[in-house]
Each structure stands twice: as C-alpha cells, then as structure tokens.
Amino acid sequence: MARTPFLLLGLMTMTACSVGPDYRPKSAAELGVPDTWSVTAETEAEDLNRWWTRFDDPLLSQLVEQAARANLDIAQAIARLRQAREALVASRADLFPSLSGSAGYNRTEPVRGGGATVTLPDGTVTTTGGQGRDSFSAGLDASYQLDLFGEVRRSVEASRAQYEASGFDYATVLLSVQGEVARNYVLARAYQAQLDNARASLAIQDDNLEIAGFRVQAGLVSSVDQEQARASRAQSAANIPQIEQQYNAAVSRIAVLTGQAPGALKPALAEARPIPTGPQAVGIGIPADLLRRRPDIRAAERALAAATAQIGVSKAQLFPRLTISGSLDANSSDFNSLFDTITGGLFAGISQTIFNAGRLSAQVRSSRAAADGAFAAYRSAILTALEDTENASVALRAATQREALFAIAYDAALNSALLARSQYRSGLTDFTTLNTQEAALVSARNGLVQARADKAAALIALYAALGGGWDASVTPTAPPRDD
Known part of the structure; x- marks a missing residue:
C-alpha cells in the first residue's frame, strides 16, 4: 500500500503530456500581408472606436448608439456568446473529479400474522408478535479520468478559442449594424435633398408651363x-412618388435596426x-493593423486555434484512458451510530480501443482537414479586409473628386x-x-447630391473596413450571468 501514493503521483505527472499540434499565431509576413497599400493613403492610424461622432450629427450618433443597445441581431449575437461561455464552463468541469452522494x-415491517413460534418450559407453544426494523445508509462516490494524453485539456483549449471567436463574431455584428444605420441615415438625407430638388424643379416647370x-x-x-412644357412638368412630378418611397424605406430600415417598429422614426x-x-481624410495605418482591428479576422484566427486544438482531442482518443474511482459507504440500524463504521474502496481501470475499423484515425484526419479549412478561411478573411479597405479608400477619393466637379457643373448649369x-x-x-x-440643371443638382451621399457612404465603408466601432484592445466577453 505504501507504493500507492507514489504510483498515483506518477500517473498525475503523466497528464502533463498533450498530443496534437500546439497552436502558434502566424505573423503578418507569414500570412502574406503586404507592408504597404497599393493605393496612396495616410498611414498614421487613428482611434476609430466612435467614428460616427466625426460626422458632427447628434441624431446620427444617437441612432447608432441606440442600435448598439436595442438591435435584435446584436441581441442574438450576445446570446450565442453566452452559450459559448457556458460551453467553456462545461468543458472545464471535465478537468475535475465528479463527486456524488447518496443517503x-x-x-x-413484519407481514400480518408473522412473528416467532416459541415453546415454553411447560410445553406450551405460543407465537410472539413481530417487530419492525430500521436501517440507515449513506454513501459517497467519486470518479476521475486522468487526462493522460491531454484530451480534456485540448477540449478546454478549443472551447476557450470558440468562446473568444464568439466574442469577435458579436463585435462583427455590432460593426455591421453601426455601418448599416449610418448608411441608411445618409440615404434618408440624400432622398430628402432629392425631394427638395424635385419639388423645386416642379415649381419651375409650372412657371414654364404658364x-x-x-x-x-x-x-x-x-x-x-405648351405641350412640351406640360410633358416636362408631368415627368418632373412623376419622380416625386418614387423618391418618397425610397425615403420611407430608408427611414423604416433605420427604425428596425434600432429595435423599433418601421414607422417609429418618421x-x-x-x-x-x-x-x-x-x-x-482618414488615417488607415498599415495593412498589418487590420489583423488586430478587424473583428472578423480575429474571429477567423480563433476558429483556426479551436480547429487546431480539436486535432489533439481526436488524436488523444487513439490512446488508453485511465479512470480512478472510489467510494465510501456507511450502514447502521441506528442513525446515531451511522458513521461508526465506514467502508471504502479505490478502483482504477484502463481502457483501450483495439478495433474500430479506422473510425478514430478517420476522426484525426477529419480534424486536420477542418484545421486546413479554418486556415484557408482565415487567409480569405484577411484578403477580403484588404480588398474592402482599398476599395473604400478609392471610392472615397473618387466621390470627393466627383463632388468637386458636380459643384462646378451645378454652378454652370444654374x-x-x-x-x-x-x-x-x-x-x-x-x-x-x-x-x-x-434638364441639365436638374441632372447637375441631383449629381451633386449623389456625389455627396457617395462620399459619406464611402467614408462609412472605410471606417467599417478598418474595423472601427469597438475597442480592439480587449476581447469581447459575455455579460454577467443573471442567475
């Protein structure tokens, strides 16, 4: 028996081994991220946490912040984040022994008519009445699977990475909603300007008809x-209902994004x-900054880490499993003396799959394939982010140029x-x-409005492409438990 503690200590020491690859984040150079942008850009990065305030529009800021609190897509993302947190808690529980008690x-009671038959010294035979008997019992059972080859620890590692990925997924949804609110707000203001243009043009057409x-x-x-004037007037009037319909759609969309009924914001x-x-202009930094600032890239990186850990989980199932269990039991007919005598036992068992027709090996290969797919998705997210940023930067420059040219065209047409x-x-x-x-005046006036709207939309798209709208220095976590 003296050897038992040393044997258990040796087995516990073996649990430091974890099979499967250890995940190591790759550098920007290893991921093929270029050192500079292919377009001319301001490389000094800015703090973009609250980019919508740079439009100097209090109502826009109010709507964006309201959406962050009340949007239902964001609420669903938070619920998924909470689920991922509890999955991590459940996974960690496997690191500890399980303990259960019973009492x-x-x-x-004797059956009716029961009792003992007794022969008295004088030869008389009599039956004594039976009496009931009490019995009390208590037990404690424990079981622990030694994580010899790191299956449980790899599972916890995967769950932790999945939880972090869910946090970044939540941030991705948050950024998407913020951008969508701002984009529809710009559309609504642009449609209002177009309505003003159409009504002003209609007034001129009325004057021309007269x-x-x-x-x-x-x-x-x-x-x-007179007929030409009447036709021109009718065509100008026909544009108004279409613009009103587009304006209504933009306002309704903003209301839904902020968790309200479609007509609430009219x-x-x-x-x-x-x-x-x-x-x-916006300081967009260098391409490598996107690896930190874009939550969708960070979510993809965490998904890769989880998939890599899952290889270890699958590989550990190829090796033996050692389980230690023990029990303590007490029984007595008197409750006060229940714990006077306690019996116990300690058991150890080892199991090893001998034949499974290649199922476990196939699971390892499947996990490796999943990790390869996760790496490809990670690189795809990086390339998409680079594409988004460069496209938005070029679109902003083009819209700025178009705005200046349409301003000249509008002045000349007027x-x-x-x-x-x-x-x-x-x-x-x-x-x-x-x-x-x-007609040239109407076209130039609407072109100027559209160029200004395009410029604002391109600026919003650039902020979104850069990962603005959240604190990239922390990993989003689930809100505190409400129970």
Whole structure:
C-alpha cells in the first residue's frame, strides 16, 4: 500500500503530456500581408472606436448608439456568446473529479400474522408478535479520468478559442449594424435633398408651363411649346412618388435596426437636414493593423486555434484512458451510530480501443482537414479586409473628386438655365433650348447630391473596413450571468 501514493503521483505527472499540434499565431509576413497599400493613403492610424461622432450629427450618433443597445441581431449575437461561455464552463468541469452522494432510510415491517413460534418450559407453544426494523445508509462516490494524453485539456483549449471567436463574431455584428444605420441615415438625407430638388424643379416647370401658355395665347409660338412644357412638368412630378418611397424605406430600415417598429422614426427624421459630412481624410495605418482591428479576422484566427486544438482531442482518443474511482459507504440500524463504521474502496481501470475499423484515425484526419479549412478561411478573411479597405479608400477619393466637379457643373448649369429662362420670356430662344437647360440643371443638382451621399457612404465603408466601432484592445466577453 505504501507504493500507492507514489504510483498515483506518477500517473498525475503523466497528464502533463498533450498530443496534437500546439497552436502558434502566424505573423503578418507569414500570412502574406503586404507592408504597404497599393493605393496612396495616410498611414498614421487613428482611434476609430466612435467614428460616427466625426460626422458632427447628434441624431446620427444617437441612432447608432441606440442600435448598439436595442438591435435584435446584436441581441442574438450576445446570446450565442453566452452559450459559448457556458460551453467553456462545461468543458472545464471535465478537468475535475465528479463527486456524488447518496443517503437512504429503510424500515421493514413484519407481514400480518408473522412473528416467532416459541415453546415454553411447560410445553406450551405460543407465537410472539413481530417487530419492525430500521436501517440507515449513506454513501459517497467519486470518479476521475486522468487526462493522460491531454484530451480534456485540448477540449478546454478549443472551447476557450470558440468562446473568444464568439466574442469577435458579436463585435462583427455590432460593426455591421453601426455601418448599416449610418448608411441608411445618409440615404434618408440624400432622398430628402432629392425631394427638395424635385419639388423645386416642379415649381419651375409650372412657371414654364404658364409662360408657354401665355405665349401660345399671344400667338407668339405654337401649341407645341405648351405641350412640351406640360410633358416636362408631368415627368418632373412623376419622380416625386418614387423618391418618397425610397425615403420611407430608408427611414423604416433605420427604425428596425434600432429595435423599433418601421414607422417609429418618421417624426424624428421629418425635418430635412443636410447630408452629414465627415473628415476629408482618414488615417488607415498599415495593412498589418487590420489583423488586430478587424473583428472578423480575429474571429477567423480563433476558429483556426479551436480547429487546431480539436486535432489533439481526436488524436488523444487513439490512446488508453485511465479512470480512478472510489467510494465510501456507511450502514447502521441506528442513525446515531451511522458513521461508526465506514467502508471504502479505490478502483482504477484502463481502457483501450483495439478495433474500430479506422473510425478514430478517420476522426484525426477529419480534424486536420477542418484545421486546413479554418486556415484557408482565415487567409480569405484577411484578403477580403484588404480588398474592402482599398476599395473604400478609392471610392472615397473618387466621390470627393466627383463632388468637386458636380459643384462646378451645378454652378454652370444654374447660370445657363437662368439665362435660357430669361431669353425664352423675351422670345430670344425656343422652348426646346430652355427645356434642355432645365434638364441639365436638374441632372447637375441631383449629381451633386449623389456625389455627396457617395462620399459619406464611402467614408462609412472605410471606417467599417478598418474595423472601427469597438475597442480592439480587449476581447469581447459575455455579460454577467443573471442567475
């Protein structure tokens, strides 16, 4: 018996061995991340945690922050994060022994007519009445599977990585919702500007139709001018219902994203405001910064770590398993003396799969294939992030250039339309020329609105591509338990 503690100590020491590969994060160079961007960009990284405040629009900030609290997609992501946390807790429990206790009480009563038959000294035979008997019992059972080859520890490692991946998945959903709220807010303001343009154009068309009517009555022009004016006016009016429908869709989408009914935000957004404008340039840092700032990349990296740990779980099943169990029992007919005598036992068992038609080896190969797939998904997420950033950066530059050019076009078209309208009233030009100049003005005005909206949308897309909107210095965790 003196050898038993040393034997158990030796077996416990063996549990330090874990089969399967040890995960090591790869560097940016190993992942093929370039040192610089292929487009000209400001490489000094900025703090983008609350990027929406840079648009200097209090209502936009309010809506983005409300969505972070009330959006139902975010609520689902938090629920999945909580599930992952409890899966980690359950996985850790396998590192410890399981302990169970039992207690019992039993009373035996004699059957009716029972009792003992006794012959007295005088030869008389009599039957004594039976008496009931009490019995008490208590037991304690323990079992522990020694993690000789690291199956449990690898399982905990995989669960921890999956929990962290769920945290980054939550951050990814959060960033997506923030960007979607801001994008639809820009759309709503752009549609308001387009409605103003359409109504202003309609007022001009009404004026032109009136002028054409006077000139027809005066015999200065034929009724063709009046019919052209009427057609132009109807076409301008026809644009208004379509823009109103698009505006309504954008406002409804913002309401749903903030956890409200589709029409809840119509009063708050009813007053037309300018399209929000942000900074002219954004410091996007270097490509390697995306490995830290983009939560979808970090989620993919954690998924790779979990898949790598799972190889060890599968591989450990090829080796023997050692289980130690023990029990303590006490029995007595008197509760006060129940623990006077305690018996116990200690047992150890080892098991090894001898034949399973290659099932366990196939599981190892399957886990390796899953890790290869996770690595490919990780690299794909990196390439997609690089693509998103460069595309958004180019789109922002292009929209800025287009805005400047449309501003020039709008100024020229406005002057040309005013001149043509004056000349038409004076009879110095025909209605076709006036109509052409009015159409050019509408086109330039709407083009300027669209360029400004595109610029704001490209800026939002760039913030999202850079992973802005969360604190990248910490791993998101589940909220405290409510029970």
